[in-house]
Amino acid sequence: MTTNTDIPLILGGHSFISQLGNEPQPDEAAQCKIVEACLDHGIAWFDTTHQPERIALGRALKKLGRRREATIIAWNFMQVLRPEDKLDRPVELEERHLQQFSDELQTDYIDCLVLHELDQGTEEQHKRQEALAVGWQKQGYVKQLGVWAPGENALEKYGLNSPYSFMVRPYNIKSGDLSPIFAACKKLGWQNFACSPFIRGWELDKMLKKAANVERGNEGALRAKLADLMLRFSLFQPNVDRLICAMRRVQWVGTNVESCHRGPLNDSEMAWLDSLCQMPDT
Ligand SMILES: NC(=O)c1ccc[n+]([C@@H]2O[C@H](COP(=O)([O-])OP(=O)(O)OC[C@H]3O[C@@H](n4cnc5c(N)ncnc54)[C@H](OP(=O)(O)O)[C@@H]3O)[C@@H](O)[C@H]2O)c1
Numbered sequence: 001m002t003t004n005t006d007i008p009l010i011l012g013g014h015s016f017i018s019q020l021g022n023e024p025q026p027d028e029a030a031q032c033k034i035v036e037a038c039l040d041h042g043i044a045w046f047d048t049t050h051q052p053e054r055i056a057l058g059r060a061l062k063k064l065g066r067r068r069e070a071t072i073i074a075w076n077f078m079q080v081l082r083p084e085d086k087l088d089r090p091v092e093l094e095e096r097h098l099q100q101f102s103d104e105l106q107t108d109y110i111d112c113l114v115l116h117e118l119d120q121g122t123e124e125q126h127k128r129q130e131a132l133a134v135g136w137q138k139q140g141y142v143k144q145l146g147v148w149a150p151g152e153n154a155l156e157k158y159g160l161n162s163p164y165s166f167m168v169r170p171y172n173i174k175s176g177d178l179s180p181i182f183a184a185c186k187k188l189g190w191q192n193f194a195c196s197p198f199i200r201g202w203e204l205d206k207m208l209k210k211a212a213n214v215e216r217g218n219e220g221a222l223r224a225k226l227a228d229l230m231l232r233f234s235l236f237q238p239n240v241d242r243l244i245c246a247m248r249r250v251q252w253v254g255t256n257v258e259s260c261h262r263g264p265l266n267d268s269e270m271a272w273l274d275s276l277c278q279m280p281d282t
Helices: 028-041 051-064 097-105 123-138 154-158 179-187 199-214 219-235 250-262 267-278
Strands: 009-011 045-048 071-075 077-079 110-114 142-148 164-170 191-195 242-245
Touching: 009 028, 009 250, 028 051, 028 250, 045 051, 051 097, 071 097, 123 142, 154 179, 164 179, 179 191, 199 219, 199 267, 219 242, 219 250, 219 267
Parallel strands: 009 045, 009 242, 045 071, 071 110, 110 142, 142 164, 164 191, 191 242
Antiparallel strands: none
């Protein structure tokens, strides 16, 4: 039951791995079901930061035969640099990485490529990587280029002639007011993708503990209420075009789509969320 509605959520790639979340890693069949549920509910955008995420998404889309329906975001996280990292880190892209993207994602093009700053990269490395990515874009291997977590100086730093057309940045109840940054990126003509409404689910858990101290009712209902409010808080900030959210359970797909349909928080919802945020963590 595919829908034609475009839901402004992006499935977070951390859905496919065990690190960076609470729930265990979904197995291959579950990963496929999550991707299918997203597409069927109108979530056609998929983020993949780390290598296992690219492999899982590529495999699922191939199995479903639905690559052309999907818009894929990939990042320059290509290599585990230190054993203690366990997950890959951003590295300077080289020509050979195009084949790696293609093999792992099982696709001949990437819709959106994020050039994350290198851990200890030089300006020269960054420029080289940018030129390579622009070349891939000219050849049709990449459709759009984007940046990670721009700051308040985005307008001056990138200017109107940069090769970038989108950004990704966490925006949630812990972020503070990021509206000047999102507004600056809009002035650049970019699409703004917020991420991490629940901060890997860890902040949702903390908020649940606080809410349970002041509200009666069963924990499941309270968690659902909080998840709904936290997602809408992030999604309906000014100048947010889409929100990246990880979902390791198929059931979250329908639930989170319903939250999108509810629209921005009203005053009493905002006040309740705010009162919980003011409380110290227990
Ligand atoms: N924050 C960053 O630094 C960063 C960097 C690069 C990319 N990203 C992208 O942003 C994505 C999202 O960020 P994130 O993974 O940090 O956190 P998130 O999306 O804020 O939180 C994900 C967690 O929320 C839970 N969840 C989702 N919907 C729920 C619902 N309706 N009710 C209850 N729990 C729900 C999921 O639980 P289950 O485990 O039960 O499904 C999951 O563990 C990442 O996957 C990645 O694609 C983030």
